[in-house]
Amino acid sequence: MSTTSENPPTPAAEPATFIPLCEPSLRGNEWKYVQECLNSGWVSSVGSFVNRFEEETARYVGVDYAVATVNGTSALHTALLVAGVEPEDEVLVSTLTFIASVNAIRYIGAHPVLIDAEPRYWQMDPNLVESFLTEQCVCRNGQVFNRQTGRRVRAIVPVHILGHPVRIDVIGEIAARFGLKVVEDAAEALGASYQGRKVGSHSDVVCFSFNGNKTITSGAGGMIVTNCQQMAEKARYLTTQAKDDAVEYVHNEVGYNYRMCNVLAAMGLAQLEQLDDMVSIKRQIAQRYAEQLKQPGIHWFQESPHAFSTCWLSTAFIDPAVTGITAVELRRKLQDHRIQTRRLWRPMHTNPPYAQAASVLTGVADRITENCLSFPSSTSLTETDQRRVCQTTRSLISAMSGSRRAA
Structure with missing residues (x-):
């Protein structure tokens, strides 16, 4: 008779914490x-x-x-x-x-x-x-x-x-x-x-x-x-x-x-009363993204020389020809990892109520909307969670570009 006892079942891993795109921070008066x-x-x-x-x-x-x-x-x-x-x-x-x-x-x-x-x-x-x-x-x-x-x-x-x-x-x-x-x-x-x-x-x-x-x-x-x-x-x-x-x-x-x-x-x-602090945090978040997620094919929104932006949502242009993944695909895969991102709004001339409106178009808004993704930007976003966003994004891009090269 065997005296070896059965191994206890491995407990299921807890799901990763959800990281929202942008949530309010109520910490003052x-x-x-x-x-x-x-x-x-x-x-x-x-x-x-x-x-x-x-x-x-x-x-x-x-x-x-x-x-x-x-x-x-x-x-x-x-x-x-x-x-x-x-x-x-x-x-x-x-x-x-x-x-x-x-x-x-x-x-x-x-x-x-x-x-x-x-x-x-x-x-x-x-x-x-x-x-x-x-x-x-x-x-x-x-x-x-x-x-x-x-x-x-x-x-x-x-x-x-x-x-x-x-x-x-x-x-x-x-x-x-x-x-x-x-x-x-x-x-x-x-x-x-x-x-x-x-x-x-x-x-x-x-x-x-x-x-x-x-x-x-x-x-x-x-x-x-x-x-x-x-x-x-x-x-x-x-x-x-x-x-x-x-x-x-x-x-x-x-x-x-x-x-x-x-x-x-x-x-x-x-x-x-907290606005300046909130804007400062938003700008720090944007700076960290630019530093931690700078790789070919990801172009972070830039501030013009005469402007001081709130950096409301940190947003990047995802070049699929370089990264091997579209903004739509990346958003879906990040969602699978419980990281919420968002595409920019569809330009008004592509929405049915305004498709016939008078317009002066060059195709810029279409390209921006098709290829841009806004990343988690809450003022409560921790540096640990932001590193997870960046690491997950890099891994997904690496895996996708590798699989497409193999194909």
Whole structure:
């Protein structure tokens, strides 16, 4: 009879910890301020935290006025209205953007003109803006009209992609020359600077977002900032249902229920106190990726000489001809390893609602979207987890390129 005992079963390995793309970090006065708000009983769209959040955002950006809204899209919709955009106008906007940037234009009944990106820094290409206005438009009575459609061109909406500033000085100069308003979509760029000035302080009106995946968050929320008192007052009026008499409920035009509530403002104020630290961490994360995952075929998004980016999402161009793997394949394989990555948005001209929109395209946005991947960029991302992301990515690329060479 055998005296050898059976070996005990090997315990199953625990799955690797999930590394999210971008999650909020709540480590300041969030609980304290929200508790104060709840204790006060002022939990709706009026309260001291709304006022403080607006005042501190304006102070941080370096402008005179700020108006808090329920989200970034409502901020952009309102900003376009106060900039004078009307139904059947045309508005130039980046094609490489999240769809909300363009939807806000359509909410008004205006029409987007989609502008492609510049190849090096991926932002709206000012050269294409100028070529559209000079070659496809005509000036009459101090206004600009699209020769083909006959519509008035009213504004430009540059979007600061990935928290990197657009060449806003050039776009601003073009806009001034043609009598157009500039409405910046800076949803990802609070904390960024261009030529030494904070993003938000350059144009007629600028919008930020405080969605849960942004550098700082109020859970949901947006902000309109401007130096124009008339614009600020109009924005505040429109976002509170265009109330002319709060006692008698007099409304002389259509308004919107867009005001941020006091509870969310309390959270946003606490996050704003940490903004510079959050941006610093994001930039450190981007730097580590550039150092730890630099190999042929991976090109990390670069900061332009005159810009200070928030590095909202660290993003790389994956060249499949060199790496042997496409961005789509790499995303799927990293997901199998419990690492969340994300491709950039599909350009607006490839989305069905805007496939027939007027556009000035060079193919840059298409190439960026097809080949780019955003990597985990939470401010809570540990260096250990980031090394795991880099090591796993290198291993996957090595395995894929090796198998394709063997084939």
